[in-house]
Amino acid sequence: MRSQKKKKRTWLKITGIILLLLVIGVGVYAYNVYSSLKTAVETMHEPVVQKQSEKREKPVALTDKDPFSVLMLGVDERKGDRGRSDTMIVLTVNPNNNSVKMLSIPRDTRTEIIGKGTVDKINHAYAFGGVEMSMNTVENFLNIPIDYYMKVNMQGFKDIVDAVGGVTVNNTLDFSYGGIHFAKGNINLNGNDALKFVRMRKEDPRGDFGRQTRQRQVIQAVLNEGASVSSLANYSDIFAAIGKNVKTNLTFDQMVDIQKNYKSAASNLTQMEIKETGTKIGGIYYGLVSDQERQRLQTELRTQLELK
Structure with missing residues (x-):
């Protein structure tokens, strides 16, 4: 009897030690992930020299769940060349109605370039004045505050795709680009393939709109892969690729607030498009964007941001 009790206590002790080691192991692993993420975000952080937007009465308070906007810029940066923002996407996030609206701005959109005093293609704003001029120009075009930005170096985008182990997308257009054939249906893309997949424009019947759709597909696929359990083993490579190729004025603490207070909004994403006339x-x-179309976009986005 005593022997059985002793054996039972021994197994409970062994089991307890194993569980404790597992908890400690997971704790250390979680700390390492947290530490690597924080380091990557600190590397990514790049503030803009910009005053508070005139289109806001007071700064965004993420802790109070204020709706906010982000300008995403996909830039081809090469040595000695700032490049142009061939991808411009505005995200407006509202936790009160649990929704995100995503607007892709075609790079050839003709508008006033704020700070340059000219009317030109909207993607030239980045070439003229970098992130700050891009933010100010988009603010003026859409009549909304641009609170944050996130710039992705498209040359390094392939590193991010490779870091998550590649992505799978549903391709709706059979085409070839850069020596690679992209068949219709679900296709697997490595970093190099993904970069070419999102760059093709001329063979797409929808032109820039078609390319924007593919860009959104790959971005969503990267997010899905990055959040998967299988990618946890590669977290150091993922964070290193992100830290090297992404810049933002969001701080680590602000990202934590967004994750905590706005998470449910991400499940309800609506894509918006701009109706333009090519000339x-x-x-x-x-x-060219008509005054009526521009007003429609401004009204929808201002409503999403709960602006008067």
Whole structure:
């Protein structure tokens, strides 16, 4: 009897030690993930020299769950060349109605470039004045405050895709680009393939809109893969690739607040598109947006941000 009790206590002790080691192991692993993420975000952090937006009465308070906006810029940066923002996406996040609205702005959209005093293609704002001029120009075009930005170096985008182990997307257009054939249906893409997949434009019947759709597909696929359990083993590679190729004015604490207070909004994403008329002015192609269309976009986005 005593022997059985002793054996029972021994097994309970062994089991307890194993569980304790597992908890400690998970704790250390979680700490390492947290530490690597914080280091990556600190590397990513790049404030803009910009005053409080005139289109807001007071700064955004993420702890109070205020709706906010983010300008995502996909930039081709090469040595000695700032490049242009060939991808411009505005996200407006509202935790009160649990929704995110995503608006892709075609790079050829003709508008006033704020700070330059010219009317040009909207993606030239980055070439003229970097992130700050891009934010100010988009603010003016959409009549909303741009609270934060996130810039992705498209040359390094392939590193991020490779770090998550590649992505799978549902391709709706059979085409070839850069020596690679992209068949219809579900296709697996490594970093190099993904970069070419999102760059093709001329063969797409929808032009820039079609390319924007593919860009959103790959971005969503990267997010899905990055959040999967299988990617946890590669977290150091993922964070290193992100830290090297992404810049933002969001701090680590602000990202934590967004994760805590806005998580449910991410499950309800609506994609918006701008209706444009293509034309040539002085031999250069532009996308013209009517006053009526611009007003429609502004009203929808201001409502999403709960602005008067």
